[in-house]
Amino acid sequence: MVKxxxxxxxxxxxxxxxxxxxxxxxxxxxxxxxVVAFVGLNGAGKSTLLRALAGLLAPAEGTVLLDGRPLAARxxxxxxxxxxxxxxxxxxxxxxxxxxxxxxxRYAHLDFWRTPRAADHAAVERALHAADILGxxxxxxxxxxxxxxxxxxxxxxxxxxxGVLLCDEPVAALDLPHQLGILDLLAGLAGxxxxxxxxxxxxxxxxxxxxxxxxxxxGAIRAQGPPGEALDAGVVREVWGARVxxxxxxxxxxxxxxxxxxxx
Amino acid sequence: xxxxxxxxxLLAGTVLWAVLTVLQVQVGEAARFSFSLRExxxxxxxxxxxxxxxxPAAQAVFELRVWRGLTAAGVGACLAVSGAMLQGLFRNGLxxxxxxxxxxxxxxxxxxxxxxxYGYARGFVPPSGVGAGAFVTAMAFAGALATSLLxxxxxxxxxxxxxxxxxxxxxxxxxxxxxxxxxxxxxxLHDAEVSRAVRTWTFGNLDDRQPVHAAMVCAGxxxxxxxxPFVATELDLLAGGEExxxxxxxxxxxxxxxxxLATAFATACAFAAAGQIAFVGLLVPHVLRxxxxxxxxxLLPLSLVAGAVVLLGLDLAQLAVLGKRTLHTxxxxxxxxxxxxxxxLARAGRLGSW
Numbered sequence: 001m002v003k004x005x006x007x008x009x010x011x012x013x014x015x016x017x018x019x020x021x022x023x024x025x026x027x028x029x030x031x032x033x034x035v036v037a038f039v040g041l042n043g044a045g046k047s048t049l050l051r052a053l054a055g056l057l058a059p060a061e062g063t064v065l066l067d068g069r070p071l072a073a074r075x076x077x078x079x080x081x082x083x084x085x086x087x088x089x090x091x092x093x094x095x096x097x098x099x100x101x102x103x104x105x106r107y108a109h110l111d112f113w114r115t116p117r118a119a120d121h122a123a124v125e126r127a128l129h130a131a132d133i134l135g136x137x138x139x140x141x142x143x144x145x146x147x148x149x150x151x152x153x154x155x156x157x158x159x160x161x162x163g164v165l166l167c168d169e170p171v172a173a174l175d176l177p178h179q180l181g182i183l184d185l186l187a188g189l190a191g192x193x194x195x196x197x198x199x200x201x202x203x204x205x206x207x208x209x210x211x212x213x214x215x216x217x218x219g220a221i222r223a224q225g226p227p228g229e230a231l232d233a234g235v236v237r238e239v240w241g242a243r244v245x246x247x248x249x250x251x252x253x254x255x256x257x258x259x260x261x262x263x264x
Numbered sequence: 265x266x267x268x269x270x271x272x273x274l275l276a277g278t279v280l281w282a283v284l285t286v287l288q289v290q291v292g293e294a295a296r297f298s299f300s301l302r303e304x305x306x307x308x309x310x311x312x313x314x315x316x317x318x319x320p321a322a323q324a325v326f327e328l329r330v331w332r333g334l335t336a337a338g339v340g341a342c343l344a345v346s347g348a349m350l351q352g353l354f355r356n357g358l359x360x361x362x363x364x365x366x367x368x369x370x371x372x373x374x375x376x377x378x379x380x381x382y383g384y385a386r387g388f389v390p391p392s393g394v395g396a397g398a399f400v401t402a403m404a405f406a407g408a409l410a411t412s413l414l415x416x417x418x419x420x421x422x423x424x425x426x427x428x429x430x431x432x433x434x435x436x437x438x439x440x441x442x443x444x445x446x447x448x449x450x451x452x453l454h455d456a457e458v459s460r461a462v463r464t465w466t467f468g469n470l471d472d473r474q475p476v477h478a479a480m481v482c483a484g485x486x487x488x489x490x491x492x493p494f495v496a497t498e499l500d501l502l503a504g505g506e507e508x509x510x511x512x513x514x515x516x517x518x519x520x521x522x523x524x525l526a527t528a529f530a531t532a533c534a535f536a537a538a539g540q541i542a543f544v545g546l547l548v549p550h551v552l553r554x555x556x557x558x559x560x561x562x563l564l565p566l567s568l569v570a571g572a573v574v575l576l577g578l579d580l581a582q583l584a585v586l587g588k589r590t591l592h593t594x595x596x597x598x599x600x601x602x603x604x605x606x607x608x609l610a611r612a613g614r615l616g617s618w
Contacts, residue, residue, distance in 0.1 A: 056507050080513025091505025092355060095558045104501050108513030114497040114561075115267075160512070 006031050007053055007083070007164050007195055011062035014048050022048045024219045025062070030164070030197050035190045037210035038199040039231075041239065044216040046199035047088060050166050053197070054085035066164075080108035084157035086167040098144070098152050099137040102127055105159030123159050130185055131155035132178070146173040154182060165189060167198040171205065183209045203240075203256040207231055215239060227254050265562045273556065277569030281337060284576045288333040289326060293588045297325040331473040335537055336579050336593065337572035338481025339470075340544055342534035344571025345488045346527035347545025348552075348563050352499035353523045354427055360545040361531035363434040364524065365411040368441030370535035373407020374400050374465050375445060382458045398476050400465065401536045405480065408532030411437060416524055425520045427506070467592040469539045470579060477537040484533030485568065491526035492564045495519050499560040541575070541594040547601045548574055554608060574601075 007030040014023040022045040030036055030053070038046045051057040053064055055071035064071045066082055074082075084105070094101060105127065106120040128134045131151040136144065144152060150173045157165060165186065171179040179202075187209055190196045200206050206213050206227065213230035215223040217239045223230045231254045233246040245257045265273075289307070290299045299307065303318060307326040310317025317323045346361040353359070361367070377400040381390045391399045415437050419430035452458050498519045501509040506516050534541070548571045552563055578596055582589055591599070 051507070054511060056510055076510055076515040077513040080511065085511040087508060087511065090508055092503060094500070094503035096500075096503070100559075104504075104512055107497065107501060110497070113493065156512075 006067060008065045009049075009053065009059075009062065010065065012049075012052060012059050012064065013061035014045065014052050014057065015060040016048075021060075021219055023052075023216070026221050028053075028214065028221065028224075030195050032163070032193050032195045033190055034195065034211045035187055035209055036197040036212045036214060037206035037227075038197065038214050038216060039201070039203060039206050040216035040222075045219065046216055047168050049216065050085070050168050050197065050199055054083050054166050055079045056085065077108040080160060080162070082162050083164040083166060084160035084162040086153050086157045086165075086170050088168040088172070090153070093141050093149075095140070095142070097138050097140055098133060098155075099124060099128070101141055101152055102156045102159050105156040108160065123161055124155075127155040127158035130158055132181060147175060147178060150174060151178065151182070158185075163193075164195040165197075167196075169200060170198050171200065171202070179205065203231060203236070203254075207254040207256070228252075231256065265557055265559070270562050270565070273562075274565055274569060277566065277573060281569060281572050281576065284573060284580060285333045285337065288336075288576060288580050289329045291583065292325065292329050293583070294325060297322055299326060328472065331475060331478045332470050332579075333576060334478040335473040335481055336470050337576045338478065338485050339534040339538045339541060340548070340571035340573070340575030341568045342481055342484040342488060342530040342571070343541065343544040344548035344567040344574070345492075345564055346530050346534075348549035348560070348567040349488075349491070349495065349499065349523045349527050350545075351549055352495075352502065352560050352563075353520065354431055355503060356431070357550065358546075359431070361527060361534075362438065362540075362542075362545070363431060364528050364531070365415040365434050365437035365441070366408045366528060366531040367535055367540050368438040368445075369411025370404040370408035370532065371445055371466060371540065372411070372441050373536075374404040374539070375448060375462050376407070377403035378458060378461045378465065379448075379452075382455070382461070384458070397472065397474060401476060401480065404465075404539075405532050405536035408535050409528060411441065412524075412528035412532065416528070425517070425524070427520070430524070464592075465539045467539060467594050470593050471589075473537070480533045480537045484530035484537075487533075488526050488530040489565075489568060491522050492568075494522050495526075496560040496564050499523075499564075539592075539594060541597055543597050543601050543605075544571055544575060547597075547605050550605065551608060 009026055009028040012023060012026045012028070013021060015021050026049070038049060040046055048057060052059055055064065058072065066074065066079070071079055102124050103116060103120065106116055106123060109120060110116065128137055131154050133148060133151050133155055136148060141149060141152065150170065154167070154170055157167070167186070171182050174182065183205060186196050186198060210227055212224060213227045214221055215230055215235055222239060223235045231246065236244055236246045236256065243259045243261065245259055247255050249255050286304060289304055306315060307318050307323060309315040310323060311327060311330065318326055343361050347359070350359040350361065350363060351357055379385065380388050381396055381399065390396065415430070415433050416425070419425055419433040449459065449462065452462070498509065498514045501512055501514050502516065502519065510516050549563060549567050552566050552570055556562055556566060575593065578600065579589070579593055582591060582596055
């Protein structure tokens with residue numbers, strides 16, 4: 001695993017041909033050992049930004065730098081050895097068992113004949129264990145529940161053993177224990193020197209697990225910083241609306257509570 | 265499937281192919297020329313430039329059967345592996361080699377060549393004898409390759425080959441060419457001889473094959489086989505979508521280029537050498553998925569061998585059952601292969617996994 005890798009975006013403009021700009025001129029640094037959470041409304045550009053940071057979407061302007069060198073100047077395999085990306089969903093379900101699917105994460109590490117070696121199988125075992133799906137290893141993907149599938153995708157990214165882990169809503173389909181399990185794992189990886197970023201709609205989880213929160217709003221980075229700063233009452237009310245209360249827990253953490261409409 | 269069982273299956277398939285090839289050389293429609301194994305040896309030795317060979321007539325029949333057998337096997341292999349690759353790339357089980365416009369192009373090339381041969385091209389002196397056959401083949405090949413390249417160029421549009429777009433361009437191109445061909449056919453109806461020649465070619469033909477046909481499909485097989493290590497694992501990973509594969513490190517652009525060029529070339533070779541033989545490219549990969557799983561690492565090499573065995577076997581079976589080769593191989597493939605496939609589909613639950 002290549003640790004201590006930094007990913008940064010400079011003057012990033014992301015654009016879809018039909019819909020226009022999603023993000024206008026964002027500067028962002030993801031540092032090794034840090035967990036960053038991307039939050040914002042639907043369509044604020046969380047997934048788009050993550051895809052661009054993973055090198056899957058070419059920026060209209062600006063660059064994404066991996067250890068100072070543009071992603072665009074690196075091969076796909078080189079990017080995949082450094083950056084693992086967990087998508088929100090797959091375009092289609094591969095007709096594979098969980099183990100074979102997770103083995104796909106080793107692709108960028110394989111030689112010309114693409115033959116997995118003992119080290120690859122060992123990485124797959126570790127990833128299956130970490131994502132708590134060892135028992136499902138021989139199940140076809142088609143027979144998994146939504147949460148199990150999400151853990152399988154997470155396991156595949158872990159098997160990549162990349163220094164940077166970008167997850168697009170990695171816990172959205174998970175039950176509470178598994179949400180915490182995955183986020184603990186992310187925090188643990190950051191503790192070992194990985195660079196970790198994830199997007200989420202759960203502001204409380206973001207506040208608890210992220211060292212830094214990036215709030216995307218209106219095609220720009222509205223705020224970024226430690227959860228207490230980025231998720232301050234003003235920002236939260238401006239982005240999420242007046243019915244969201246922000247206060248602090250006894251130990252000083254930000255707590256966000258949605259309020260039921262009084263007119264109901 | 266483990267590497268070991270894949271190797272065993274490939275070996276078994278190759279042995280079966282060799283046995284069928286020998287059988288196909290031993291017997292044929294001309295009952296007078298039934299060769300013993302020893303005679304097969306003598307004939308082969310002559311073919312490779314050693315020994316006296318069989319008596320001249322027998323040697324000639326022998327060699328014709330060799331070319332027929334090699335062509336049939338090569339065509340089957342080219343079409344089956346091309347079908348498997350395209351189905352993987354398009355993530356669509358309905359994709360088949362004809363999709364890239366190859367069949368329409370081959371058809372057009374061959375029809376134009378036949379027209380020229382029958383004196384429709386003013387001022388053009390067509391080759392005669394053996395050259396005539398090679399001329400039709402060459403034109404079919406040129407038509408097939410040119411059409412598929414045109415399809416690829418149009419589908420490329422603004423830089424990236426989009427898979428759905430490629431599919432649509434291929435279908436549209438085939439439609440245009442089929443329309444042109446239909447117009448030509450109706451204008452030619454009064455000329456029974458040309459109509460017959462054109463129709464015969466369209467049905468798919470393995471009679472009177474020459475070394476050029478065998479060499480052509482061998483080239484197709486080699487190109488398709490050479491592409492396998494570059495795309496097999498990649499096609500497995502593409503099952504989750506293009507972006508997903510890219511995230512894992514697959515350079516999806518080169519996979520698309522390698523698959524489309526290799527299959528265009530292999531199918532062009534097959535169609536040029538033997539006319540259109542429907543269904544091999546659809547049937548063989550699907551049967552293999554049901555029997556041995558859907559991973560392209562096993563599917564692609566097995567398709568090569570199974571395609572060869574199926575087409576050669578079908579050619580032989582007709583001889584064994586009917587006593588002569590009445591039906592064109594392409595027709596037979598549809599009539600026999602179709603119901604077999606339907607029966608298999610009716611029984612199968614899932615369409616294979618890896």
